Amino acid sequence: MNSPVEFDPYDYATQDDPFPGYKALRDHAPVYRSRKHGFWLLSRYDDVLAAVRDAKTFSSRIITLEPLTDEELPPLVITSDPPDHGRLRHLIAPMLTPAAVAPLGEDIRQLTRRLLAPLLPSGRMDAIVDFAQRLPMAMMCRLLGVPMEDEDDLRRWTDMAVDRKDGVFTTTEENNLANQSIYRYFETQYQQRLADPAPRDDLLGRLMAAEKEGRISHEEFLGFGYMLALAGSETTRKLLGNMIYYLWKFKDQWKLLQQDPSLLGSAIEETVRYNGPTHMMGRLVTTDITLHGQTLKRGDKVGVLLMSGNRDERKYTNPDVYDIRRNPRDHLGFGGGLHACVGAALARLEVKIAIQELLHAIDDYHVIESACTRTHSPQVRGFANLPIEFTLRT
Amino acid sequence: MKVTFIQPDGKEQDVDVNPGTTLMEAALFEGVPGILGMCGGICSCATCHCHVEADDFGRLPAAAAGEIEVLDGLEQRRPNSRLACQITMDDALEGIRLHVATGA
Ligand code: HEM
Numbered sequence A: 001m002n003s004p005v006e007f008d009p010y011d012y013a014t015q016d017d018p019f020p021g022y023k024a025l026r027d028h029a030p031v032y033r034s035r036k037h038g039f040w041l042l043s044r045y046d047d048v049l050a051a052v053r054d055a056k057t058f059s060s061r062i063i064t065l066e067p068l069t070d071e072e073l074p075p076l077v078i079t080s081d082p083p084d085h086g087r088l089r090h091l092i093a094p095m096l097t098p099a100a101v102a103p104l105g106e107d108i109r110q111l112t113r114r115l116l117a118p119l120l121p122s123g124r125m126d127a128i129v130d131f132a133q134r135l136p137m138a139m140m141c142r143l144l145g146v147p148m149e150d151e152d153d154l155r156r157w158t159d160m161a162v163d164r165k166d167g168v169f170t171t172t173e174e175n176n177l178a179n180q181s182i183y184r185y186f187e188t189q190y191q192q193r194l195a196d197p198a199p200r201d202d203l204l205g206r207l208m209a210a211e212k213e214g215r216i217s218h219e220e221f222l223g224f225g226y227m228l229a230l231a232g233s234e235t236t237r238k239l240l241g242n243m244i245y246y247l248w249k250f251k252d253q254w255k256l257l258q259q260d261p262s263l264l265g266s267a268i269e270e271t272v273r274y275n276g277p278t279h280m281m282g283r284l285v286t287t288d289i290t291l292h293g294q295t296l297k298r299g300d301k302v303g304v305l306l307m308s309g310n311r312d313e314r315k316y317t318n319p320d321v322y323d324i325r326r327n328p329r330d331h332l333g334f335g336g337g338l339h340a341c342v343g344a345a346l347a348r349l350e351v352k353i354a355i356q357e358l359l360h361a362i363d364d365y366h367v368i369e370s371a372c373t374r375t376h377s378p379q380v381r382g383f384a385n386l387p388i389e390f391t392l393r394t
Numbered sequence B: 001m002k003v004t005f006i007q008p009d010g011k012e013q014d015v016d017v018n019p020g021t022t023l024m025e026a027a028l029f030e031g032v033p034g035i036l037g038m039c040g041g042i043c044s045c046a047t048c049h050c051h052v053e054a055d056d057f058g059r060l061p062a063a064a065a066g067e068i069e070v071l072d073g074l075e076q077r078r079p080n081s082r083l084a085c086q087i088t089m090d091d092a093l094e095g096i097r098l099h100v101a102t103g104a
């Protein structure tokens, strides 16, 4: 195929602003084959939704597009297909429904206030380093039932595990070492709990009970710890960072939210649609399938571009406008189908309370754009540093 | 085991469901139109809303408070409304029939 479009999600330049590339793909190459890497990319809303809903044709056995390394990851909910997928997911899903996470609200608010209190008097903070990255990992520690003091270690390892170097299309030694540290950490937690048989009503406690009942293997137990530590923190941090950024960049939207805080739920959905953290997920084709005249073969890898689907003008009117009144309930920012984000209700609650507390404390703020930095990954995008200056409400 | 999904136009589709699987998961895996499953079963999106056939409704375990809250927000809410993702297949549900509710 002689495609006029060139798009490489592994290129840092692409990651800095992938949206023009997404549009070119949607318009000219909706089923795009990367000549450089061999994988396919789907970019239109309808195609992305169809792919994530069709787990039979699009397997989750691979969710990253890099060549597989020797390192075997233990079985994870996110990389399993039915029936294993349901067996694993059902263990945690009931603890993460909106009704189940609602009681955490009070804790989230306390923690948010504790984090903000020392930052407010100075009138400046790094909205990621000082705030957005602390809250989700601390809540994840709480949910898992591991010591809050371990938050920094876990964050360092999970950051290292997902970092990708410019243009490099493999996982690195650093990624593998970070993965091992996370597994070792949960193995240690496991051993400590074996030594102290007091029953614990937290996620690790329930997963250990499931292992004891033979419903999951020990590797699957460790996989859950790994998965939750990874998925439960960096994405939420990035969503919160993006929201703080866009409410500044489109200042009228901040004003609107100040005037009518009941728009907050809608504003969160719009942020996840407009530029949510997760841009791409990988899938493995299980049977030949023809789409827009191209045939994807069994064994081919496909990247589904969630954020491109969210900007598809075939689906949304004025998709490139950030409008906190839009309330898109059908966006792809949390995926969709069997693997749709199981932590979405928790993420929404954390971001809601965090922004409520900011609205409560801050009148106006300014992002120091020249000092912002980004993390690098073809799949999850967001700020690493987001310095802001603000004035308090009187 | 088998359940039947019925489309608004009356078209029926029998779907195999293993015990322990939710009806939303089975519908998605077999490609039942109209069951979008956007939230993957965390009881937040209502895109798996069904009207359970009257005779079968009583065979289902009662809905939890969280599910009822979601259902109560739906335009097409009926007494026999359920979210397919909150129904886990077991022996008692063999042959159950559900109407796919369009537009959540
Ligand atoms: C804004 C925050 C978040 C975003 C944007 C996000 C995004 C996503 C997306 C797009 C998927 C689908 C992956 C796929 O289709 O292959 C996913 C899956 C997942 N997420 Fe999240 N996530 C967020 C927060 C969380 C939180 C807080 C948790 C933990 C409680 C979590 C745990 C998971 C897990 C375990 C899966 C795999 C589910 C499965 O395979 O069945 N996520 N997430």
Ligand code: FES
Residues within 6 Å of the ligand: B024, B036, B037, B038, B039, B040, B041, B042, B043, B044, B045, B046, B047, B048, B049, B083, B084, B085, B086
């Ligand atoms: S799939 Fe979302 S509520 Fe059932």
